[in-house]
Amino acid sequence: MTIYEVAAKAGVSASTVSRVFNGVKVSPELIPLVRQAAQELDFTPNQSARSLRTRTSDVIGLIVADIENPFFTSLARGVEDTARAAGYSVMLGNSDEEESKEREYLDVALSQRLAGVIIAPATDHSDVSTLLAQNCPVVAVDRTLADADVDSVIVNNAAGGRAATDVLLQQGFRRIACVVGPSSTQTADDRARGWHDAMTKFDPTFDADAYLMHASNHVPGGREAFGLLLALPEPPDAIFVGHNLMAIGVLEALVETGRTPYEFGVSVFGDLPFVGLVPPGIHLISLPARELGEMAARVLLERIAGDTQPPRTIVLGTPWHPRLIGAPRSA
Amino acid sequence: MTIYEVAAKAGVSASTVSRVFNGVKVSPELIPLVRQAAQELDFTPNQSARSLRTRTSDVIGLIVADIENPFFTSLARGVEDTARAAGYSVMLGNSDEEESKEREYLDVALSQRLAGVIIAPATDHSDVSTLLAQNCPVVAVDRTLADADVDSVIVNNAAGGRAATDVLLQQGFRRIACVVGPSSTQTADDRARGWHDAMTKFDPTFDADAYLMHASNHVPGGREAFGLLLALPEPPDAIFVGHNLMAIGVLEALVETGRTPYEFGVSVFGDLPFVGLVPPGIHLISLPARELGEMAARVLLERIAGDTQPPRTIVLGTPWHPRLIGAPRSA
DNA sequence: GTGAAAGCGCTAACAA
DNA sequence: TTGTTAGCGCTTTCAC
Numbered sequence: 001m002t003i004y005e006v007a008a009k010a011g012v013s014a015s016t017v018s019r020v021f022n023g024v025k026v027s028p029e030l031i032p033l034v035r036q037a038a039q040e041l042d043f044t045p046n047q048s049a050r051s052l053r054t055r056t057s058d059v060i061g062l063i064v065a066d067i068e069n070p071f072f073t074s075l076a077r078g079v080e081d082t083a084r085a086a087g088y089s090v091m092l093g094n095s096d097e098e099e100s101k102e103r104e105y106l107d108v109a110l111s112q113r114l115a116g117v118i119i120a121p122a123t124d125h126s127d128v129s130t131l132l133a134q135n136c137p138v139v140a141v142d143r144t145l146a147d148a149d150v151d152s153v154i155v156n157n158a159a160g161g162r163a164a165t166d167v168l169l170q171q172g173f174r175r176i177a178c179v180v181g182p183s184s185t186q187t188a189d190d191r192a193r194g195w196h197d198a199m200t201k202f203d204p205t206f207d208a209d210a211y212l213m214h215a216s217n218h219v220p221g222g223r224e225a226f227g228l229l230l231a232l233p234e235p236p237d238a239i240f241v242g243h244n245l246m247a248i249g250v251l252e253a254l255v256e257t258g259r260t261p262y263e264f265g266v267s268v269f270g271d272l273p274f275v276g277l278v279p280p281g282i283h284l285i286s287l288p289a290r291e292l293g294e295m296a297a298r299v300l301l302e303r304i305a306g307d308t309q310p311p312r313t314i315v316l317g318t319p320w321h322p323r324l325i326g327a328p329r330s331a
Numbered sequence: 332m333t334i335y336e337v338a339a340k341a342g343v344s345a346s347t348v349s350r351v352f353n354g355v356k357v358s359p360e361l362i363p364l365v366r367q368a369a370q371e372l373d374f375t376p377n378q379s380a381r382s383l384r385t386r387t388s389d390v391i392g393l394i395v396a397d398i399e400n401p402f403f404t405s406l407a408r409g410v411e412d413t414a415r416a417a418g419y420s421v422m423l424g425n426s427d428e429e430e431s432k433e434r435e436y437l438d439v440a441l442s443q444r445l446a447g448v449i450i451a452p453a454t455d456h457s458d459v460s461t462l463l464a465q466n467c468p469v470v471a472v473d474r475t476l477a478d479a480d481v482d483s484v485i486v487n488n489a490a491g492g493r494a495a496t497d498v499l500l501q502q503g504f505r506r507i508a509c510v511v512g513p514s515s516t517q518t519a520d521d522r523a524r525g526w527h528d529a530m531t532k533f534d535p536t537f538d539a540d541a542y543l544m545h546a547s548n549h550v551p552g553g554r555e556a557f558g559l560l561l562a563l564p565e566p567p568d569a570i571f572v573g574h575n576l577m578a579i580g581v582l583e584a585l586v587e588t589g590r591t592p593y594e595f596g597v598s599v600f601g602d603l604p605f606v607g608l609v610p611p612g613i614h615l616i617s618l619p620a621r622e623l624g625e626m627a628a629r630v631l632l633e634r635i636a637g638d639t640q641p642p643r644t645i646v647l648g649t650p651w652h653p654r655l656i657g658a659p660r661s662a
Numbered sequence: 663g664t665g666a667a668a669g670c671g672c673t674a675a676c677a678a
Numbered sequence: 679t680t681g682t683t684a685g686c687g688c689t690t691t692c693a694c
Contacts, residue, residue, distance in 0.1 A: 002671055013681045018673060027679060042464065047442045048382035049671035052686050057379070059422070059443070067411070068404050070604075077399060080425055084432075089439045091390070092423040094411055101415075108420045111378045112390070130373065219605065245605075252607035273401075274550065274576075276583035277608050333687055344665045349689060358663060380687035383670050 001043045010037035021045055051113060060300060061109040061117040063093040063102060066217070070273040071244055071289045072120065075141065078293025079118055086301050088115065095122045097217070102126055110134060116300045118293075121145055124186050137303035141296040143186050144313065151303070151311045153296040156318040157187050157242075157269075160285055161194020163320040164240045164267040167283045169202050171329065173238035173265040177211040179225040179250065180242035188214065191242035191269055211236055215246060222249025230257070238265025244272060244287075255279055262329050267322065280326020288317045332374040341368035352376055382444060391631060392440040392448040394424040394433060397548070401604040402575055402620045403451065406472065409624025410449055417632050419446065426453045428548070433457055441465060447631045449624075452476055455517050468634035472627040474517050475644065482634070482642045484627040487649040488518050488573075488600075491616055492525020494651040495571045495598040498614045500533050502660065504569035504596040508542040510556040510581065511573035519545065522573035522600055542567055546577060553580025561588070569596025575603060575618075586610055593660050598653060611657020619648045 003021075007014045010033045019026045020034040037043075051057045062079050064072040080090050091114065093105030102122045109117045110130055116137040119128065124146045128138045132148065140152040161178075168176050178195040181188035192212055199206045213229060215221035222241060226249070229236055241247040247268040254264060261281030269285045272278050295314060334352075338345045341364045350357045351365040368374075382388045393410050395403040411421050422445065424436030433453045440448045441461055447468040450459065455477045459469045463479065471483040492509075499507050509526040512519035523543055530537045544559060546552035553572060557580070560567055572578040578599040585595060592612030600616045603609050626645060 003673095004671080014671090015673075015681060016679090019680090022673085025679080030680090042461065044438070044441045044461070044465075046383070046444060046671050048379045048388070048444055049686090050673075051379035052377070052383050052670090052688085053672045053674085055686075068401070068408055070399070070401075073399050073404055076423075077425065080398070080423075084435070089436075089443075090423060092407075092411075092421060094408065104415070105420075107375070110375045112420075113377060113379055130375070133373065134375075219607070248605045248608065255608070273604055274579045276550070277579065277586070277610070279608070334689095335687080345687090346665060346689080347663090350664090353689080356663075361664090377687050380670090381689075383672085383686090384688045384690085386670075 001041050003043075003045070006034065006038045006041055006043050009041060010034045055113065057113055057115045058087055059089045059091055059112065059114050060297075060304075061091045061093065061105065061112075061114045061119075063095055063105045063109075063117065063119040065095050065097045065120050065122055067092070067094045069217075069245060071270060071287060074271075074289035075120070075293035075296075078290035078295075079297045080293075082294045082297035083301070086297075088301070095120075097122050099123055099126065106131060109136065116304050118296045118300055119145075137300055139296045139300045139303070141292055149311050151299045152313045153292055153299060154313065154315055155287060155292070156315050156320075157190035158194040158197070159318050160269045160287075160320050161191040161196075161240065161242060162198045163194075163322055164242075164269050164283065164285050165195045165198035167322040168238045168240065168265045168267050169198065171238075171265055171283075174203070175211065175234065175236045176238045176240055176265065177213065177229045177236035178208075178240050178242065179213045179215055179222060179229075179246055181214065181217045181221075181246075183214040188242060195240050195242075210234075217243050217245060219245050219249040219252070222246030222251075223253045224249075226250045226253040238267075241266065241268045242270070244268065244270035247272060251279060251282070275325060278325055281329070282325050283322045284325055285320045285322050291316055332372050334374075334376070337365065337369045337372055337374050340372060341365045386444065388444055388446045389418055390420045390422055390443065390445050391628075391635075392422045392424065392436065392443075392445045392450075394426055394436045394440075394448065394450040396426050396428045396451050396453055398423070398425045400548075400576060402601060402618060405602075405620035406451070406624035406627075409621035409626075410628045411624075413625045413628035413632070417628075419632070426451075428453050430454055430457065437462060440467065447635050449627045449631055450476075468631055470627045470631045470634070472623055480642050482630045483644045484623055484630060485644065485646055486618060486623070487646050487651075488521035489525035489528070490649050491600045491618075491651050492522040492527075492571065492573060493529045494525075494653055495573075495600050495614065495616050496526045496529035498653040499569045499571065499596045499598050500529065502569075502596055505534070506542065506565065506567040507569045507571055507596065508544065508560045508567035509539075509571045509573070510544045510546055510553060510560075510577055512545065512548045512552075512577075514545040519573060526571050526573075548574050548576060550576050550580040550583070553577030553582075554584045555580075557581045557584040569598075572597065572599045573601070575599065575601035578603060582610060582613070606656060609656055612660070613656050614653045615656055616651045616653050622647055 003014045003017045007017045095102035118139045120142040138150045144152040180192045196208050213225040215225040267283035334345045334348045338348045426433035449470045451473040469481045475483040511523045544556040546556040598614035
């Protein structure tokens with residue numbers, strides 16, 4: 001089924017059919033004719049041909065680090081809904097935090113000549129220059145890109161770490177440990193820095209190094225980190241966890257040792273999926289995952305539409321408001 | 332950057348460049364020449380042109396009902412990994428259980444001339460005939476398609492319902508309620524049927540109708556259903572929940588009423604995300620979500636490769652083995 | 663084994 | 679306003 005067969009059936013030229021399908025002005029009486037013919041022939045425009053000719057496409061790429069993490073699913077949902085509303089589809093790639101997989105997806109985006117790409121970069125020096133060189137706009141989300149001059153949509157991680165630590169200090173906890181993702185990843189370092197600032201501001205003699213743990217961004221990572229912390233000569237009396245999945249691991253381990261978050265303080269930067277089953281007493285700072293996705297998509301769509309202002313960094317979510325799950329401590 | 336510029340730089344014809352990039356036989360000495368030239372020019376083959384010419388594409392579509400449900404994320408992960416290993420990319424669509432959104436994504440798949448589509452249908456009469464008419468293979472996953480003659484990769488839901496009910500009967504529970512998704516959806520009905528069979532086989536006088544609840548496939552749905560069941564003149568002493576998210580809602584409500592799964596039996600068909608925080612005593616039947624995705628992708632890839640055997644229905648996961656979370660009842 | 667040439671289905675000048 | 683025509687970048691006969 002091509003535009004020519006539709007044209008023949010409708011008794012017009014191919015250009016007229018093309019015009020009808022692209023909303024270009026055409027005598028009103030021809031429109032139903034063409035639509036009718038297209039309908040009867042089950043005609044669907046061939047996007048490959050269209051893309052080839054126009055050098056555009058209505059597909060955007062989304063590359064996330066872990067599609068099984070609810071944070072990224074919500075983010076993806078935000079991107080998808082926003083893109084869909086604007087007539088774009090989403091190609092999803094999962095980098096698994098691996099640069100090589102990420103590279104593969106960037107190459108796919110390039111060869112598909114996607115309209116644009118939203119990426120939660122696996123590293124802060126991920127290379128998107130090939131895309132930029134082809135005028136394929138890129139927006140970084142959740143993390144920034146050090147080597148590329150692109151828009152970023154992020155949250156203030158340091159402030160989050162600080163807020164999550166402060167709420168534990170207010171509760172009277174004093175030896176507050178910190179568990180975040182692998183060191184030298186941006187979000188992990190920033191969150192740890194926030195914690196560090198809050199602790200040393202409160203108590204300049206606090207031996208921060210002893211209570212900072214880096215672990216892998218998964219449930220077992222949190223579990224292990226918790227074990228190591230408890231084994232310390234002077235174990236912490238509370239913990240700030242900078243990642244949702246690790247928090248699950250920490251909480252599992254905490255519950256197993258018979259402790260509760262009322263005795264052993266817990267604050268988390270990130271949302272806990274299905275929070276209803278989480279032991280009460282923890283302090284949560286919600287990350288606007290969906291909004292990050294929506295905003296990233298909105299910025300990308302503007303770029304696709306031709307926006308040429310200098311790249312911006314958009315920070316969402318601050319100021320942070322910790323939320324207590326369950327009843328206050330006294331209860 | 333086109334194939335012609337690469338050809339010029341390498342001192343060969345465009346056809347030779349094309350051959351090199353497609354692994355067609357060429358004098359060995361030309362290959363490095365061409366690759367070198369391509370490299371220097373940052374050449375990336377234009378897939379739109381390729382698709383237009385060859386009428387193929389290396390992108391497959393995946394349409395799921397709820398990307399925020401861990402079941403579908405695992406499934407998506409299975410699809411993605413399998414597809415990627417075979418050199419295919421995945422376009423993801425979220426139907427939100429809505430036929431209209433599903434239709435949109437099917438149309439996108441059609442106009443993009445995707446290589447194939449894996450769909451977890453929103454309804455059992457979702458219409459994929461347009462795709463089939465264009466020789467775009469379709470594989471149904473998790474649910475079957477009544478009106479289309481396509482491959483399906485599913486689980487035995489009735490057997491799952493039966494197994495989940497039997498384990499509660501063995502524990503001594505007798506008034507076992509059933510909560511599943513909206514009635515007249517296939518998976519919900521099948522799971523309920525399994526429960527019904529198990530109950531009436533055990534006790535032919537059991538008043539099944541009174542204890543069957545349909546709710547929406549979300550956390551609040553499970554919560555509400557649980558409330559209604561408790562309000563019954565003769566409340567159940569146990570519950571079989573046929574959906575992972577609803578199970579979360581049921582468990583939240585259960586915990587709030589101060590009950591435990593040891594006194595009030597709970598069995599679930601489906602995986603509970605981050606199961607470590609779930610109250611002990613529940614019986615779980617794991618769904619092979621990832622494997623469903625992998626198998627669906629494998630079947631689809633075979634179809635894309637030209638497999639023409641009659642459509643098959645592949646059933647995964649049976650026999651079911653309920654798993655107890657936490658210690659046995661006596662403990 | 664390699665190149666020249668045609669054409670996949672569409673859009674965009676340009677001409678009428 | 680509508681049609682004619684050329685060409686987007688690639689693959690693939692068909693000659694050589």
